[in-house]
Amino acid sequence: MAATTTYDIAVKGDPKSKKLGDCPFCHRALLTLEEKKASYDKTYISFDNKPKWLFEVNPEGSVPVMKVLDDGKWVVGSGDIADYLEDQIPEPSLGKAEDQTKVASGILPKFVQFLTADKADEAEKQKALETELDELNKFLEGNGPYLGGDKFIAADAALSPKLHHIDVAAKALKGYSIPSSLTAVHTYIQKVASRPSWKATQYSDDFVIAGWKGKMKS
Ligand SMILES: N[C@@H](CCC(=O)N[C@@H](CS)C(=O)NCC(=O)O)C(=O)O
Numbered sequence: 001m002a003a004t005t006t007y008d009i010a011v012k013g014d015p016k017s018k019k020l021g022d023c024p025f026c027h028r029a030l031l032t033l034e035e036k037k038a039s040y041d042k043t044y045i046s047f048d049n050k051p052k053w054l055f056e057v058n059p060e061g062s063v064p065v066m067k068v069l070d071d072g073k074w075v076v077g078s079g080d081i082a083d084y085l086e087d088q089i090p091e092p093s094l095g096k097a098e099d100q101t102k103v104a105s106g107i108l109p110k111f112v113q114f115l116t117a118d119k120a121d122e123a124e125k126q127k128a129l130e131t132e133l134d135e136l137n138k139f140l141e142g143n144g145p146y147l148g149g150d151k152f153i154a155a156d157a158a159l160s161p162k163l164h165h166i167d168v169a170a171k172a173l174k175g176y177s178i179p180s181s182l183t184a185v186h187t188y189i190q191k192v193a194s195r196p197s198w199k200a201t202q203y204s205d206d207f208v209i210a211g212w213k214g215k216m217k218s
Pocket residue numbers: 012022023024025026047061062063064076077078079
């Protein structure tokens with residue numbers, strides 16, 4: 001019997017070229033689908049021309065949203081999608097992010113504050129970001145290489161896309177590199193990027209940079 005597609009996930013991207021866009025939340029959901037070897041299709045949503053149905057499914061108009069094809073149920077948002085998949089496809093188990101370490105879970109807002117800081121606040125905001133990175137490094141030194149030790153877990157699927165955005169965009173837009181002394185963080189980034197799930201869900205660094213550039217003060 002031919003394998004059937006179970007899910008259709010709407011993600012940021014270009015419907016024409018079918019290129020994946022720069023959404024860390026879509027990335028989290030896609031990593032989860034890949035890690036669980038789920039059978040799925042992607043629907044690419046252009047943010048310049050969002051379809052009406054997206055607002056019916058999710059009034060916020062954000063992605064990811066995922067349709068369960070056999071019953072038409074929609075699951076909205078990367079956290080709910082990850083938890084839903086954990087319940088539906090228990091193996092391999094990634095657990096639920098809510099039950100796992102929260103280390104560096106606030107790193108993206110810290111990065112946004114650094115990225116959008118006035119010159120006068122920049123050093124302080126950089127320090128706050130670095131404090132999160134330091135904590136992550138300490139955690140990984142003691143418990144790594146992944147947040148789940150030897151195992152890639154739900155918290156890794158949530159964190160690694162954000163860390164990737166920070167790594168790429170801070171370098172390009174702020175001339176800031178994650179300090180080389182944070183070796184466990186660098187090892188983490190490399191290890192995650194070598195996973196088949198990451199390779200299957202990559203998108204261009206140029207999209208990441210352009211996306212964040214749009215959020216900077218001109
Ligand atoms: N809490 C949501 C956040 C999703 C989200 O913010 N997605 C962004 C893209 S990265 C979005 O769709 N934004 C809509 C827009 O900018 O128009 C989740 O975890 O899925």
